[in-house]
Amino acid sequence: VFHILLALADGERHGYAIMRMVAEDTGGTVRLGAGTLYRSIKQMLAAGLIEESDERPDPLLDDERRRYYRITPLGQQALQGEITRLDRLVSLGRRRGLRGAATEGSGGGR
Amino acid sequence: MAGTQLPAIVRVSVWVFRFLLYAYPAAFRHDYAAEMERTFRVQCQVAYHQAGSLGVVRLWPATLVDWLYALVGERLADEDALAQAESLGSVALNLRAGGTRSYRAVAAASALAFASVLYSFARYPSGLAGDTPADLALLAIELACYTVGAWYLTGALAPGHRCRATACGLGIGAIWLAYTVVANLTDWGPMIYHLVVVATLYGSLALMFLAGHLTFHATGRYSTGMCAGIWAGMVGALTGVLGGGPLTYPFMDRVLSLNLHDPGFLRSGMHDVAAWTVQDSLGGALFLLVLGPLFGTLLGSAGWLAARARLALWRT
Numbered sequence: 492v493f494h495i496l497l498a499l500a501d502g503e504r505h506g507y508a509i510m511r512m513v514a515e516d517t518g519g520t521v522r523l524g525a526g527t528l529y530r531s532i533k534q535m536l537a538a539g540l541i542e543e544s545d546e547r548p549d550p551l552l553d554d555e556r557r558r559y560y561r562i563t564p565l566g567q568q569a570l571q572g573e574i575t576r577l578d579r580l581v582s583l584g585r586r587r588g589l590r591g592a593a594t595e596g597s598g599g600g601r
Numbered sequence: 602m603a604g605t606q607l608p609a610i611v612r613v614s615v616w617v618f619r620f621l622l623y624a625y626p627a628a629f630r631h632d633y634a635a636e637m638e639r640t641f642r643v644q645c646q647v648a649y650h651q652a653g654s655l656g657v658v659r660l661w662p663a664t665l666v667d668w669l670y671a672l673v674g675e676r677l678a679d680e681d682a683l684a685q686a687e688s689l690g691s692v693a694l695n696l697r698a699g700g701t702r703s704y705r706a707v708a709a710a711s712a713l714a715f716a717s718v719l720y721s722f723a724r725y726p727s728g729l730a731g732d733t734p735a736d737l738a739l740l741a742i743e744l745a746c747y748t749v750g751a752w753y754l755t756g757a758l759a760p761g762h763r764c765r766a767t768a769c770g771l772g773i774g775a776i777w778l779a780y781t782v783v784a785n786l787t788d789w790g791p792m793i794y795h796l797v798v799v800a801t802l803y804g805s806l807a808l809m810f811l812a813g814h815l816t817f818h819a820t821g822r823y824s825t826g827m828c829a830g831i832w833a834g835m836v837g838a839l840t841g842v843l844g845g846g847p848l849t850y851p852f853m854d855r856v857l858s859l860n861l862h863d864p865g866f867l868r869s870g871m872h873d874v875a876a877w878t879v880q881d882s883l884g885g886a887l888f889l890l891v892l893g894p895l896f897g898t899l900l901g902s903a904g905w906l907a908a909r910a911r912l913a914l915w916r917t
């Protein structure tokens with residue numbers, strides 16, 4: 492859910508674009524299948540975190556049957572809340588001298 | 602890219618994926634199947650452009666795992682929604698939940714019935730039973746237990762949707778009574794006898810199937826269709842058990858004089874009506890309490906699947 496909200500944070504997207512964005516965002520570690528993606532979309536629509544968009548970014552270029560989704564104000568609030576929570580956890584870890592594997596790698600250089 | 606220009610492996614993959622989508626609940630499929638298929642087609646096209654046919658093949662293991670995971674999740678969510686919608690819940694849900702009023706009642710009635718049958722055999726180790734009041738009382742207890750079990754079990758079936766299943770169950774009962782007559786009162790030779798046995802078995806199974814199929818078609822609910830199959834089996838067994846004795850009792854001399862074709866445990870050493878009835882009750886009890894629900898579940902599900910497939914074809 493978090494990854495999907497994150498993928499929709501900077502604009503509306505259709506299912507495949509969300510799938511690709513999540514894979515890019517996570518460096519390929521999270522790969523959503525169609526089943527998981529649309530189950531999550533269904534639950535998020537029901538929870539009011541996202542909504543279906545009637546507009547097409549470019550109607551001439553895109554398949555008009557494709558459905559686009561966008562984040563709602565409630566979804567933005569949830570995303571912000573989750574980012575804040577994660578941020579606090581990361582800060583707490585750092586204050587205790589802990590560093591993630593990715594941070595260690597980027598800090599080390601070559 | 603138009604559908605006709607897609608590579609063969611992409612077209613076949615999309616076709617298989619479309620077929621897999623039929624396993625999802627109808628509501629979910631209605632809302633998302635087209636979109637999921639479109640997304641999967643793009644995935645296949647991208648994989649094909651990146652790595653050829655092998656890329657598409659590599660897509661499948663993850664797709665199948667995802668399909669199964671989402672399928673189980675959606676089915677459970679569907680059943681949960683159904684359970685909330687139905688005040689009594691379904692037998693399948695009750696059994697899955699591991700104990701409700703109907704489940705315990707059936708278990709208690711079953712235990713009592715089998716205890717009664719076991720007592721009969723303990724009292725008459727050779728398989729011979731008298732027609733004393735005690736024997737008849739035992740038989741009455743067994744039949745009462747079957748009735749109570751069936752009554753409580755059907756209390757958990759979808760109320761208002763039992764008519765078709767009951768009709769199918771009465772059909773099963775009629776088939777079993779016809780079998781009783783043929784097996785016990787006629788001497789048509791082994792060929793006819795075995796044909797009758799096969800017809801009885803398949804006729805009963807077909808009617809359970811039909812009960813599941815018709816009830817699903819009327820309600821659109823998986824659990825209701827499945828339970829209808831169980832109920833049909835119950836009614837059939839109950840009719841067979843209750844009707845078998847009275848039907849053959851007046852002709853018991855003829856039954857005993859026949860050179861019967863079934864030399865197995867059912868008739869060997871059977872000398873009087875009580876023994877016959879008790880042993881047939883055991884068969885009825887096994888059918889009622891084990892095979893009825895088992896085949897009812899399997900065939901009710903099969904009937905449901907057939908109805909879904911037909912509905913899907915009709916929609917397309």
